[in-house]
Amino acid sequence: MSRVAIVTGGTRGIGASIATALQNEGYAVAAVYAGNDEKAQEFHGSCGIRVYKWDVGDHQACAEGVRKVEGDLGPVCTLVNNAGITRDGMLHKMAVEQWSEVMRTNLDSMFNMTRPLIESMRERNFGRIVNISSINGQKGQMGQTNYSAAKAGVIGFTKALAQENARKGITVNCICPGYVDTDMVAAVPPKVLESIIASIPVGRLGKGQEIADTVCFLTRRETAFITGSIIAVNGGQYIANG
Structure with a gap:
């Protein structure tokens, strides 16, 4: 039976790099996306990875989507919770929709995607869950109280879930990327982007492949003793204890 992985937000940016890297590791990959059909089909055409469309913020949609993936590909042993959006604004001007959407x-989505999979992982005594947080979930960021709070929550979710499932052969880890060369970062005004790069000790943006390689490392059987870990991949821009 082939190994099966789900990657949310898996057809663009960091998610596309993760999905492709896992495919290269021998996984049958399901890349989940929410809205951009054209980009999703372009991604599928370029690598052959199956794409599935649903809203990770909708619990019922996630449960149905997981059943569909498992019907097509088999039991899921690896989940990468990568989907994320921004709706930036200063809190004193932020609309409730900006907060709730993020x-x-x-x-x-951490609960919505993990809940339909965790029981079967426990029954099989094996699973790999990698959650993608952010440097801004560690240090905070002006204009991103919603995003920073959500990504900090991902860190807490990771640590608790890791403790609950460690004896069942399931590892749960978290990656906190810094600023990575994606379409989202490319949309930042040039002067702002220059200042961001200037604040990164290695002197450049990260690459999606660097995040993907870290995911692959954490999903291997050889890394079974690593769980509950928060791994910063940010070029030294922010160094935290965890």
Whole structure:
């Protein structure tokens, strides 16, 4: 039976790099996306990875989506919770929709995607869960109280879930990327981007492949003793204890 992985937000940016890297590791990969059909089909055409469309902020949609993936590919042994959005604004001007949309996609999705899979992982005594947080979930960021709070929540979720499932052969880890060369970062005004790069000790943006390689490392059987870990991949821009 082939190994099966689900990657949310898996057709663009960091998620596309993760999905492709896992495919290269021998996984049958399901890349989940929410809205951009054209990009999703372009991604599928380029690598052959199956794409599935549903809203990770909707619990019922996630449960149905997981059943569909398992019907197509088999039992899922690896989950990468990568989907994320931004709706930036200073809190004193932030609309409730900006807050709730980010919380649903970035934090509620942790429960919505993991809950339909965790029992079967426990029954098989094996699973790999990798959650993608952010440097801004560690240090905070002005204009991103919603995003920073959600991504900090991902860190807490990771630590608790790791403790609950360690004796069942399931590892749960978290990666906190810094600023990575994606379409989202490319949309930042040039002067702002220059200042961001200037604040990164290695002197450049990260690459999606660097995040993907870290995911692959954490999903291997040889890394079974690593769980509950928060791994910063940020070029030294922010160094935290965890």
